[in-house]
Amino acid sequence: MPKDGGIGASTKRREDVRFLTGKGRYTDDINIRGQAYAHFVRSDMAHGILNSIDTAAAEAMPGVIKVFTAADLAGVGGIPTGWQVTDRHGKPMQEPKHPVLAEGKVRHVGDPIAVVVAETLDQARDAAEMLDIDITELPAVVDMRAALAEGAPKVHDDLTSNLCYDWGFVEENKAAVDAAFASAAHVVSLDLVNNRLVANPMEPRVAVGDFEDHSGNSTLYTTSQNPHVIRLLMGAFVLGIPESKLRVVAPDVGGGFGSKIYHYAEEAFVTFAAKQLKRPVKWTSTRSEAFMSDAHGRDHVTKIELALDADHNFTALRTDTYANMGAYLSTFAPCIPTWLHGTLMAGNYKTPLIYVNVKAVFTNTVPVDAYRGAGRPEATFQLERLVDKAARQLGVSPVELRRKNFIKPDQFPYQTPVAVVYDTGNYDATMDKLLELSDHAGFAARRAESAARGKWRGFGVASYIEACGIAPSNLVGQLGARAGLYESATVRVNATGSITIFTGSHSHGQGHETTFAQVVSEMIGIDAGQVEIVHGDTSNTPMGMGTYGSRSLAVGGSAMVKALNKVINKAKKIAGHLLEASDEDIVLKDGKFTVAGTDKSVDWSGVTLAAYVPHNYPLDSLEPGLEETAFYDPSNFTYPAGAYGCEVEVDPETGKVTVLAFTAADDFGNVVNPMIVEGQVHGGLAQGIGQALLENCAYDAEGQLLSASFMDYAMPRADDLPMFKVDHSCVTPCTHNPLGVKGCGEAGAIGSPPALVNAVIDAIHGAGRTDVTHINMPLTPARVWSALN
Amino acid sequence: MTKVSMTVNGKAVSRETEGRTLLVQFLRDGMGLTGTHVGCDTSQCGACVVHVDGVPVKSCTVFAADVAGGHVTTIEGMANADGTMGxxxxxxxxxxxxxxxxxxxxxxxxxxxxxxxxxxxxxxxxxxxxxxxxxxxxxxxxxxxxxxxxxxxxxxxxxxx
Missing domain, CATH: 1.10.150.120 ([2Fe-2S]-binding domain)
Incomplete structure (x- = not known):
């Protein structure tokens, strides 16, 4: 029977009521008395010398308060990068300055040049038309290999080249890997592209800056996944405001998928301008602006090779990847193609030797950073495409080749050759579950039925593993992180027994207000309705690193559990005093403290009241009150894993691919709210299928962004997708966090692209066209038809 | 500026409105009905859909003045009479x-x-x-x-x- 509350229950989401009745409070719903409006004027050229900006005519327009250019931002620092990668020769990456407004040069279409602040948004837009901006256009670099060629135009004149870093991992293994390839019985190689994507949460970014003249305090309301991180980066590195004078609020946020992790120029600008003008300043992104100013995702070009012995055991893996950084380094950009990508190249397999080379390249394009999965989809896609190609080349079953090389359940904890240690898993179990749920046994009959209609049916599988619950701070510090990756929580028990949880995690669709309350309800034994979850405001939550990398429950939830345990320990002491028993004999169950083996008991609310009305209380040994804070720093990553299966039909006449069925069998460890977990997988699958079938962020050779609206960038719509079959019944609990949870937010987007492409190749091979071994995403009708003809 | 009158969620409203004011701006900025959202600028995403005389309309794509005299329903008008969700x-x-x-x-x-x-x-x-x-x-x-x-x-x- 499903539970009706606590851990494991599909509790309906409490936040839904406000969203369904129009009462959500998103950043654009915030308007402050006296607020002015900012309109950013952006470069329409990919690369050029910014000669001059004449603002006089614009400033004379009705309603204009001030026009800002870089010259008006004296004392404002550049946008910082949160990670420094060291290259394969031991040198630090090249790190260019990223000004809030362009200084001297523009480096991508969308690079902000000036800001008009006016009484109304229309006035600001009208005045922007009057700006006289003189730019000498320069040749742009868009293609990564061309950007590294001798004599290529440089995105940053003060750097030695467009190479950010040349990373080798594990560099010491390189010779052994090359030797393994030289003696391999079989070598399989694949060249592929991981297409550039735009995250496109449905809520565009918004920032409202406010300044209190009497206190000197600044407040930024922003669409962020991590308000504390923005406070730290913007306060310390850009504006020079101490945390004590700066409040960052991220209220209801309409999706993020990574794109709202980063600190953006617009946030710094409105905070700065509000202080300068002594007025609130608001900026709301249009969707077109979002396409040219939100950090993009993916954009890798890779050659990957697999060495196998005569028995088809994987003996070595070698990759050569170019990763696009865009024109500037976004907050976590350098870490995505390295530590979140190279460390996952073992996948679910026992491959003993691995060498990953990544060249990160500056180009005249929008900066690229984490997008749902962040490095792990890129790793999984190339590996799972290659394993599939190997099976076809060797004439063996793609499922059996995977099984032969899977790490087996008795081999955990498993030290991979790429640094990480998988704590637990069972990859055969999820593969078994996938084949069962997708009715693999009936596929041949379905293929015949399609063939009778002139259609080619294919079935593709992919295994995946990801590293979530980021991350051990001391480890990431060694790897170049400039931040810790713990999480914190404060549990405030109120006098009448209700509980307010203050968490550093941030919910922007994940349903924390419901799931975190379920955990509290389970641990204390009170109704979840007595538990309030507060997040998203640096003024009332403890230091937090925010929500990304499927980390909220694994790290933020663990911090909350740790603080709850402190509360419970203290509450037991109070209960022991009230019941005249040793606190070691006190048991908390179903909201009641009992002396073990007796019928002496006191209710939760009796203890909480005593804590705040300490008349009968051990004041000599215990402070009044019941409130605890805990920081949790994980000892390892978590490793969700699974097997995905996609069934497609290809129309050989048109090249159109139709997804008929998609099945996901995941091991997320323990699950708090199955309904929400399944919803996370559905959303991830849609984004992964979108990448594989529809979405592509395209630039022309001059660096013009060709896909800058929903007219040109194909978002998955309801009629592009099937109903999904998802399962999370294969459970190997995480061994190192208190809830045994692994994280589920990104899996769908990681495992689905290779499964889909493998299915299309299977369909094409099934029709006898074994000459087609790969098609680059997205698999549009034009691309599939071209591959066939 | 012209005076635009319409019925929104059963209530008559009348506001001085610029000719270029979109229905979604009339609802969000003019009336504070922030349940209707703007997710794009090309009439593609549908976050702004409201009903005008019972017909779904992307409110980012019609001028408020064009709806004068009409009956508009937004998400705020979808609950039952007793305030519970429909x-x-x-x-x-x-x-x-x-x-x-x-x-x-x-x-x-x-x-x-x-x-x-x-x-x-x-x-x-x-x-x-x-x-x-x-x-x-x-x-x-x-x-x-x-x-x-x-x-x-x-x-x-x-x-x-």
Whole structure:
């Protein structure tokens, strides 16, 4: 029977009521008395010398308060990068300055040049038309290999080249890997592209800056996944405001998928301008602006090779990847193609030797950073495409080749050759579950039925593993992180027994207000309705690193559990005093403290009241009150894993691919709210299928962004997708966090692209066209038809 | 500026309005009805869908003045008379048909308009009917289930569960 509350229950989401009745409070719903409006004027050229900006005519327009250019931002620092990668020769990456407004040069279409602040948004837009901006256009670099060629135009004149870093991992293994390839019985190689994507949460970014003249305090309301991180980066590195004078609020946020992790120029600008003008300043992104100013995702070009012995055991893996950084380094950009990508190249397999080379390249394009999965989809896609190609080349079953090389359940904890240690898993179990749920046994009959209609049916599988619950701070510090990756929580028990949880995690669709309350309800034994979850405001939550990398429950939830345990320990002491028993004999169950083996008991609310009305209380040994804070720093990553299966039909006449069925069998460890977990997988699958079938962020050779609206960038719509079959019944609990949870937010987007492409190749091979071994995403009708003809 | 009058969620309203003011601006900025959202600028995403005289309209694409004299319903007008959520809203919660909530008002308004003309749609008809609304969170699976439930059809009617 499903539970009706606590851990494991599909509790309906409490936040839904406000969203369904129009009462959500998103950043654009915030308007402050006296607020002015900012309109950013952006470069329409990919690369050029910014000669001059004449603002006089614009400033004379009705309603204009001030026009800002870089010259008006004296004392404002550049946008910082949160990670420094060291290259394969031991040198630090090249790190260019990223000004809030362009200084001297523009480096991508969308690079902000000036800001008009006016009484109304229309006035600001009208005045922007009057700006006289003189730019000498320069040749742009868009293609990564061309950007590294001798004599290529440089995105940053003060750097030695467009190479950010040349990373080798594990560099010491390189010779052994090359030797393994030289003696391999079989070598399989694949060249592929991981297409550039735009995250496109449905809520565009918004920032409202406010300044209190009497206190000197600044407040930024922003669409962020991590308000504390923005406070730290913007306060310390850009504006020079101490945390004590700066409040960052991220209220209801309409999706993020990574794109709202980063600190953006617009946030710094409105905070700065509000202080300068002594007025609130608001900026709301249009969707077109979002396409040219939100950090993009993916954009890798890779050659990957697999060495196998005569028995088809994987003996070595070698990759050569170019990763696009865009024109500037976004907050976590350098870490995505390295530590979140190279460390996952073992996948679910026992491959003993691995060498990953990544060249990160500056180009005249929008900066690229984490997008749902962040490095792990890129790793999984190339590996799972290659394993599939190997099976076809060797004439063996793609499922059996995977099984032969899977790490087996008795081999955990498993030290991979790429640094990480998988704590637990069972990859055969999820593969078994996938084949069962997708009715693999009936596929041949379905293929015949399609063939009778002139259609080619294919079935593709992919295994995946990801590293979530980021991350051990001391480890990431060694790897170049400039931040810790713990999480914190404060549990405030109120006098009448209700509980307010203050968490550093941030919910922007994940349903924390419901799931975190379920955990509290389970641990204390009170109704979840007595538990309030507060997040998203640096003024009332403890230091937090925010929500990304499927980390909220694994790290933020663990911090909350740790603080709850402190509360419970203290509450037991109070209960022991009230019941005249040793606190070691006190048991908390179903909201009641009992002396073990007796019928002496006191209710939760009796203890909480005593804590705040300490008349009968051990004041000599215990402070009044019941409130605890805990920081949790994980000892390892978590490793969700699974097997995905996609069934497609290809129309050989048109090249159109139709997804008929998609099945996901995941091991997320323990699950708090199955309904929400399944919803996370559905959303991830849609984004992964979108990448594989529809979405592509395209630039022309001059660096013009060709896909800058929903007219040109194909978002998955309801009629592009099937109903999904998802399962999370294969459970190997995480061994190192208190809830045994692994994280589920990104899996769908990681495992689905290779499964889909493998299915299309299977369909094409099934029709006898074994000459087609790969098609680059997205698999549009034009691309599939071209591959066939 | 001209005076534009209309009925919004059953209440008569009248405001001085610029000719270029869009209906969505009239609702959000003028009336403070912030449940209607703007997710794009090309009439593609559907986050701004409201009903004008019972017909779903992308409120980012019509001038407020063009709706003068009309009856507009927004997400704020979809609850039951006693303030509880309507059947369709309740189905979205029951089926987990929303995550971040940003597309949700438009999605509910489009689904309501679909059910008004087709009270028992098939899965394919629901997907086609919501083709003008983009959701980035749910993959549409649970939205389809919600519309099925709201139309009184068992979720077993959906092809794969």
């Amino acid at each position: 059947r369709l809203q309740q189905a979205f919660q029951d089926c987990h048909g929303l995550q971040c909530g940003f597309c949700t008002p438009g999605m509910v308004m489009s689904a309501a308009a679909l059910l008004a003309v087709n009270p028992t749609p098939t899965e394919a008809e629901i997907r086609a009917g919501l083709e003008g609304n983009i959701c980035r969170c749910t993959g549409y699976h649970n939205i389809v289930r919600a519309v099925m439930q709201a139309s009184g059809q068992a979720s077993a009617a959906v092809a794969a569960e």
